[in-house]
Amino acid sequence: MxxxxxxxxxxxxxxxxxxxxxxxxxxxxxxxxxxxxxxxxxxxxxxxxxxxxxxxxxxxxxxxxxxxxxxxxxxxxxxxxxxxGTDEQGLRLLPAYLTFAAVGIALALIDLDVQRLPDKIVLPSYVVLGGLLLIGGDGGALLRAIEGAAILFAFFFIVWLIAPGGMGFGDVKLSGIVGGMTAYLTWGTFLVGAFMGFLLGAVAGVLLMSGGKAGRKTAVPFGPFMILGAFAAILGAGELGDYYLELIGY
Known part of the structure; x- marks a missing residue:
């Protein structure tokens, strides 16, 4: 409701x-x-x-x-x-991830409409979501979230510098939120969330081009794929990342 x-x-x-x-x-x-x-x-x-x-x-x-x-x-x-879940830890994290869901849906809709991720939503989300994660009471997870946010932001920033036409700077700013919210859970969730965004974006691009609805230089909003990839990881796909990290002994 x-x-x-x-x-x-x-x-x-x-x-x-x-x-x-x-x-x-x-x-x-x-x-x-x-x-x-x-x-x-x-x-x-x-x-x-x-x-x-x-x-x-x-x-x-x-x-x-x-x-x-x-x-x-x-x-x-x-x-x-x-x-x-409904245990104490799950209930502590619920406000943060429900807020992330709402913010993600709003940003995805706006990006699809006008190919823009407004600072009025993205920048305050860092403060709001960070504050809500504090309620979780897990210092180690919070530190991991900060590291994840910094790593993904730095990666997107480098990509933006190398190929500025490949993505907008709004995507760079959003990447820190995606990195933080996924890394808070596990590093596997972080890896899958980051990878899924690029995978879904690539698949969508190929489908649009094969259907004649886009060309190689057509601008396709990337924000919705970042958000969808993050949600897929948070809702369970991140366990694949955890399994992979276990295999390589991380």
Whole structure:
């Protein structure tokens, strides 16, 4: 239920932050007729179904993206909660990783829309997520998170310097968050999270080019793949990285 409600808010964030608008006011309204959305129609997913995907006042179609984001955020919150568990340590970490899920979804949506990762979201996330990880009470894991954030940021920064057209500097700034949140759990999670981002981005690029929807020089937003790779690692794929590190005796 919390994820559904947050997902509804993320739709507002993804629409207004790139435009430089307030996420607090004015209330959400139909972009065609200007009528405010009624409270009974503002329920996540259910409101869209009740309205049958159209504005109550003018009949303007409402994108299916809105309920999909709400349902997707709800599912992401459930998966994070299941992954962390209900023991004391899991509950301590839950606020940090739910926040990371929300931030990640918002940034992925914005990057897909305008190919930009706004500093207004990325930079405060370092402070907020760092503070929430402190609640976990594990000094060793926190130190590992700091190291992971620094390592991945440095790697992305070097790549950006060598091939500045290959990625935006927003991706570099996001890499520190991805590195920290994955490394906090294990080094294996960190490795898989970093690798998966590049793998998913490469696969998507090949598919787009093979389908004639992109060329070799077409700009493809990388942020969503970084975030998706990090989530895959956090939700369980990171165990492959742990197994690999055990094999090499790390």
């Amino acid at each position: 919390l994820g559904l409600a947050i997902g509804s808010f993320l739709n507002v964030v993804a629409h207004r932050v790139p435009a430089g608008e307030s996420i607090v006011s004015p209330p959400s309204a139909c972009p065609k007729c200007g009528h405010e959305i009624r409270n009974r129609h503002n329920l996540p997913v259910i409101g869209w179904l009740i309205l049958r995907g159209k504005c109550f006042d003018c009949g303007e179609p409402i994108s299916a993206r809105y309920p999909l984001v709400e349902a997707g955020t709800g599912l992401a919150f459930v998966l994070v909660a299941l992954r962390l």
